[in-house]
Amino acid sequence: MDSLTQIVLGAAVGEAVLGKKVGNKAMLYGAIAGTIPDLDVLSRYFADTVTAIEWHRGFSHSIFFSMLFSPVFGWLISKLERKQNVAWQDWSWLMFWGLFTHPVLDAFTTWGTQLFWPFDVRLAFQSIFVIDPLYTLPFLVLLILAMRRKKTDPKRERYNRLGLSISTGYLAATVVLKGMAYQRFEMALEAQGIAYSDIDTRPTPFNTMLWTANVDTEDAYLIANFSFFDEEQIAFQAYPKNHELLGELAANDKVKRLEAITGGWFTITKRDGMLFFNDLRFGPISLDPNESQFAFSYKLEENGGKVKVEEMPKMRGDAKKLLRELWLRMWGN
Structure with missing residues (x-):
């Protein structure tokens, strides 16, 4: 998905994991985690065209990458945020979910993702375009509403949870719509x-x-x-x-x-x-x-x-x- 969508998803996931403890900083680091996998686009500057295409949504979009680097990022954040009194394991858990949900969402696009790298399996459910306002905009609005509330305010959690629920529900609906469209194409070919x-x-x-x-x-x-x-x-x-x-x-x-x-x-x-x-x-x-x-x-x-x-x-x-x-x-x- 596009960068804004991945930032919104990462921020919402970060809020769900640590929002009650660190407030908006959970959204900040979640947004960063949601951005990191797409840094693989930099490969176009030092690799040939075919290799850069192969690397895109490869290693950095895998479960292996999420598991390998989330403790590293979690430890670094714990050093930067000593005043928060949050264990590095908690920061690692936030980073894992921010990193992992990124390729899961990408798996629903046409390009897909190598979630199970190094195994040569590309998941591409092809049910949503890389930019879809109906997925992103309601999610973004609810995230902003949550951001404006204090970390102890129950409405903050409700707004964030609603954003996650609506976006996930819409994603599920795209799979249903894909199945309906597929059936219509089949019927036309047969006719x-x-x-x-x-x-x-x-x-x-x-x-x-x-x-x-x-x-x-x-x-x-x-x-x-x-x-x-x-x-x-x-x-x-x-x-x-x-x-x-x-x-x-x-x-x-x-x-x-x-x-x-x-x-x-x-x-x-x-x-x-x-x-x-x-x-x-x-x-x-x-x-x-x-x-x-x-x-x-x-x-x-x-x-x-x-x-x-x-x-x-x-x-x-x-x-x-x-x-x-x-x-x-x-x-x-």
């Missing part, structure tokens, strides 16, 4: 007589009313959108896999690692003599049926037997256009 081997569904940005499905067929991937306000039949757009365009590059280590990252959901396109590896999990940059560019696309360049992978930049104008299209599409076809 249209489309043979397929797999379906991958996810919410579109900032909402859980409009959903996208990737469908694996023999020679192409189909992409479709469904809104709970739709009245017309779901339309599927085909994108040729073109995996054969990779040629000998298909055996390259970096390319194979990219394939593993996408879970096999990728297409290859060729423009101006260059090959592009398109990650289908995040869809095209437009709802236009003729759109051929994707949100996450990587240029593959071979030079002297080595392959360079370069992530294509995202244009702000494309994002604004897509958001306008999604807003209109969300209200039905």
